[in-house]
Amino acid sequence: MTLPDTGLEARITPPGSAAVRRRPAWHAATVAAVSPETPNARRIVLEVPTWPGNDPGQHLDLRLTAEDGYQASRSYSIASSGEATSVVLAVDRVEDGEVSPFLVDAVEVGDALEVHGPLGGWFVWRPGVSDRPVQLVAGGSGIVPLAAIAGAHADAGDAAPFRLLYAVRTPEDVFFRTELARAGAAGVDTTIVYSRRAPDGAPVPAGRLTRETLAAAVFPPDTGALVYVCGSTPFVEQVLRWLGELGHDTTDVRAERFGGS
Template identity: 75%
Template sequence: MSGLEAGVATVTPLATRRRPAWHQATVASATMETPSSRRIVLDVPTWPGNDAGQHLDLRLTAEDGYQATRSYSIASQGPGTRVTLAVDRVDDGEVSPFLVDAIEVGDALEVHGPLGGWFVWRPTPGDPRPVQLIAGGSGIVPLVAMVSAHAAAGDQAPFRLLAAVRTPDDVFFRPEIDAARTASAPLEVTVVYSRRAPEGAAEPAGRLTRAALAEAVFPPDAGALTYVCGSTSFVEQVLGWLGELGHDTADLRAERFGGTS
């Protein structure tokens, strides 16, 4: 995801601060995630770990010295020196076509991070507050890190994920989501398909509507902490609907992506 932008709600200090720095990274694996995106796992020996929902800056340097830097959400979380990204191709972009179509195992690049101390989720033992995750397309990347953190901790706060995608082929991180659904921590998942629904689906394909959103998310009186991530237009539409439905804006955290990539 590139061009990250935060909005809504206030900054919540992290229990553990990790000072951002530039790190040398090597591509450990690169596999197609969807027809237009690639899952890239980086080996970063000096990486200090990151919280679910944080992002990093990735810098490429050409042979002639030209550099390009873009921001990407991190799909992995916790301690360790392996960092997982999922990059969606923007056909006229400068960086994403290389990362999706050309990058190879063993390639070297630089990352700066971890970044962001606000659009994060950390397990809080004994806190039953529900958490609602809403993703548009590749906006699921930082949210799947929250899903993984929730499952790994066995956290009992109710979790719901609403993902809007074009087709079944466009679902990111399906194995991680399926694993979380069967974990001891509760997770409910709703997927809305705008162009083609799976065979036998209960609902036909169609864009996310306010009525469908209201049915899928926690009701306003549940006081859920809600994270919304996707394109600027998707996020603005969802935030508008949530407000109309009576959700408290103080409970909403949003991250948008857009611009060049």
């Protein structure tokens, strides 16, 4: 998933959070594992010996260098968090993209890459900082940073109420099935909306996300929930409009948009 350049360094942290000073830097990375994530996406695990760790919701820049010296760099959300030197990405193929087709179709275990990070201080969540409810809203591969947040919540046994609303096309397009199931078992109230085809026995038939579906799935405005929204630009803009119409305080909403890669 690609993200816009926010210009924020990892050491910039939201008010009231426990700051961990991690200066962004370029790091040598080796592909440690690859596996299909969806029919159009791939999970890539990088081993980065000098990685300083990252907070849930942060991202990195990944740089490829061709044999002729040409370089291409794109930003990707990080699906893992914590102090480990193992960094998990999930890359969705953009057919006319310059970087994602290589990462999805060609990169192999043992390949050397370069990453710059960790990046971003606004779209993060840290366990134990607040007991405010947290609402996650994801569209497609926008689940990547939110899966990191939900996983950190589950791992920490955090007491804050959590909900996740995830919009995808079909059951096969769901990212991080095992991780989301574990988060659900840890108390993350999860609603998945399928726009094209729902699985057998689904409580709601397939159909696009609507304002009414959103209102039924998310915390009510009077709960004061902190809301994280991630997905394509049209998806995010629509969700932000609906949240405003439903009475949510826009200062409590953090959004990340992604485009082609």
